[in-house]
Amino acid sequence: MSISRRQFLSWVSLFATTTGIGFTNSTLAGFATNQTGDAFDFSFEELIKQAKQLAHNTYQAPPKPDAHVLDEIDWENHGKIQFDTDHALFANGPGQFPISFFHQGRFFRVPVRMFVLDSNESTTQAKEILYNSHLFTMPENSPARRLTSPAAFAGFRIQESRLNNTAQLNWRTNDWAAFLGASYFRAIGDEYQYGLSARGVAVNVVVEGVQEEFPDFTHFYFVPPEDNSDSMIIYALLDGPSITGAYRFKITRRHEVIMEIENHLFLRKDIHRLGLAPMTSMYWFSEKDKKTAEDWRPAVHDSDGLMLWTGQDEHVWRPLNNPSGIQISSFVDNHPKGYGLMQRERRFSEYQDAVHYEKRPSLWLEPLGDWGEGAVQLVELHTSEELYDNMVTMWVPKEKARAGQSFHLNYRLYWQADYPFPLPLAEVCRTSIGRGGEPGVSRPPEAHKFMVEFHGDIFSTLPPNTDPFADLWTSRGRFDLIYVERVPDGKPNQWRIIFDLILPKQDKGDPVELRLTLKSQGKVISETWVYQYLLS
Known part of the structure; x- marks a missing residue:
């Protein structure tokens, strides 16, 4: 749970440049034939079967390249490695949003395999985008040049539109969604700022005597979009010691960012606290509890409250706390209508900080379908600085999470400043x-x-x-x-x-x-x- 915000969440803005890849001649522009793997049939149904089969097998961590070399790729060296924008996936189309990739390093050790899809009338095929250090610009003495197989990418991000390219939103230097590290992902809101993160799943968050697990998105599959579409469809495979999963993301870029997510999860082992559709944020202090912070600013947080819309049609606002230890709050519910970590303080004067906390997005989750009985749980951890995400909220089903069980969820995430629906109450x-x-x-x-x-x-x-x-x-x-x-x-x-x-x-x-x-x-x-x- 001690995930460094600056070190784990602010990495997206550290890399100023981005990425030409695809499948057909146009979408694979910029890639030599030996930089892509052989084609194979793909479907979401087969990915779900693959995740289910994995759950019946003993977990095997993905092979990693030389640990000593990875250790040398620290923050300073990692920041000097930038993906060559001439090689961005979909840089020349189809669609309007190119995709760039992150390099592995000390803090992003797990190799993540990337695939691009191609469909005709009868089949959809996938072809792997193979890692090559020549796809990145880096100093001649960069330790990354000494990485050997199984070196791979660490994650990806989606760039702004290449069709509506402006000086303010140059696609080569601006992105709007990113996936990097374990199952973490995030997006900017309508104020063009990153802030809190979502996760694919949370396993054993703050369980006494049990170490938290961080399953990884190990495979991503990119669907070439239509030229006039404002959406991207991406599939993902999740794997970890206790759980596997198959995900479908429909990610839409408007003024805000909206994600429709379908997941199928399969348990290898019993899980003491299974957190579905989790989100994580940072709360250090605000005006109400500034006595706990030795800082000149009036407030420092990415979110200031948990908002709930219960199955009983009650709207709840719970201000966040920075406890001296660990606090877990459980809001029991049946058929919840939504929850989110929100940032309601929206004036610069409330923070006085050049990083503009007032522009950080809120994140609202809308369940699609019946989620049954369970609880929205809020985990609050102590922090003495703004470097760590110390807030987690998630849906914990009432049903015990036992080995051999499966869970299927559909939901929608809204990354924007305000609550996405009219609120008929004060x-x-x-x-x-x-x-x-x-x-x-x-x-x-x-x-x-x-x-x-x-x-x-x-x-x-x-x-x-x-x-x-x-x-x-x-x-x-x-x-x-x-x-x-x-x-x-x-x-x-x-x-x-x-x-x-x-x-x-x-x-x-x-x-x-x-x-x-x-x-x-x-x-x-x-x-x-x-x-x-x-x-x-």
């Missing part, structure tokens, strides 16, 4: 915590003050001279000094709730669970604010 836009106080009002020393701010057009439908009702709940302690008021900034449709949580002074036990919903005339008019208050 949404939480700010959570603040502190001591506070009012002149002349006596407050006990064990009081903890909260302020939760809501925005929404639904407030304009309130009856005249009527305030929303704050429905509050706590797992322990009691509430005092509850105020419901308009935000005094002169802007419409903004309300805040201020209250004290009174806890015994000696109470230093488990976190306190809090819930708040705004109602009017007995009807819910807001998201449910759910918070886990960590006592120091």
Whole structure:
């Protein structure tokens, strides 16, 4: 779980250039015949069968090239290796999005095999794109030149359109989706920024006495797209000690990025915590808990909250925490309608950072079909800096994950700034915590003050001279000094709730669970604010 954000997620922007490959004469432009393998029949159904068969066999890790040479390809040397843009897959078409490849190195050791597909009326065939160091530009003394078989690619990324090429979005220097390392992948949002990541699967995240596994995407198959299409279709094979899988990705580039994913997973071994459709992000601190961070910036995070749309049609907002250790929250559900790690703070002034956290995409997941019973689990790990992704959220089925079982999921991922659907309720836009106080009002020393701010057009439908009702709940302690008021900034449709949580002074036990919903005339008019208050 200690995945370095700068070292594992920001690599995409380290490589300024990209990649001519394919299958027919046009799509294989730039490749000699000895740089592609022999053709063989391919179908998604056969890939699923291959994954299922693998699960019946003992796991064998992919062979890797010389470990000592890989170790020499550190961050500095890896950053000097760039794919030659003249050799990009689909650089001359078909389609508008060329594909470039990443080189192996110290931090990307697993070889990943790449294939391009070609279809006619009766069959689809695959041909492997063979690794060759000449496809990359690198210094003469680069240790990568000493790599021998089975050297391969480490991952790939999808470049911006070659048909709509501009100085601002030059396809050779700008990409919009990337797959690199284990089963991690990510995309930019409508603000043209990378941020959090998704994963193909999560295996045994934070299970006491059990080491987490990171299965790998070992094979990718690229479908040549239509020239006027804004989508790419990519197939992938996943393999790991406890699980195998076959994936189909339909990845669409509009102003935002949308991914439709189908997977078929097969278990080799029992898995204590099987995380399906996981996503991972970084949360260090925000305004509500800046006391935990020694930093000059007001906030540092790629996501600031977990959003849920439950099978019971409840909308939930859970602000993220940076705990002193490990916290796991489980939101039991049946037929969930969606969940995501969201970035709601969207002003530069909230971060004051040139890396522009305010432009990081939110990631919303929409289940396609019935996911049954289970729980959205949120794992929060401590971090003392912004270098690590310390947040994980995933769907954990109620059914035990036993060897021999299989799972099949369909879902859609939205990489964009905001929630992708109209929200008919007021949404939480700010959570603040502190001591506070009012002149002349006596407050006990064990009081903890909260302020939760809501925005929404639904407030304009309130009856005249009527305030929303704050429905509050706590797992322990009691509430005092509850105020419901308009935000005094002169802007419409903004309300805040201020209250004290009174806890015994000696109470230093488990976190306190809090819930708040705004109602009017007995009807819910807001998201449910759910918070886990960590006592120091």
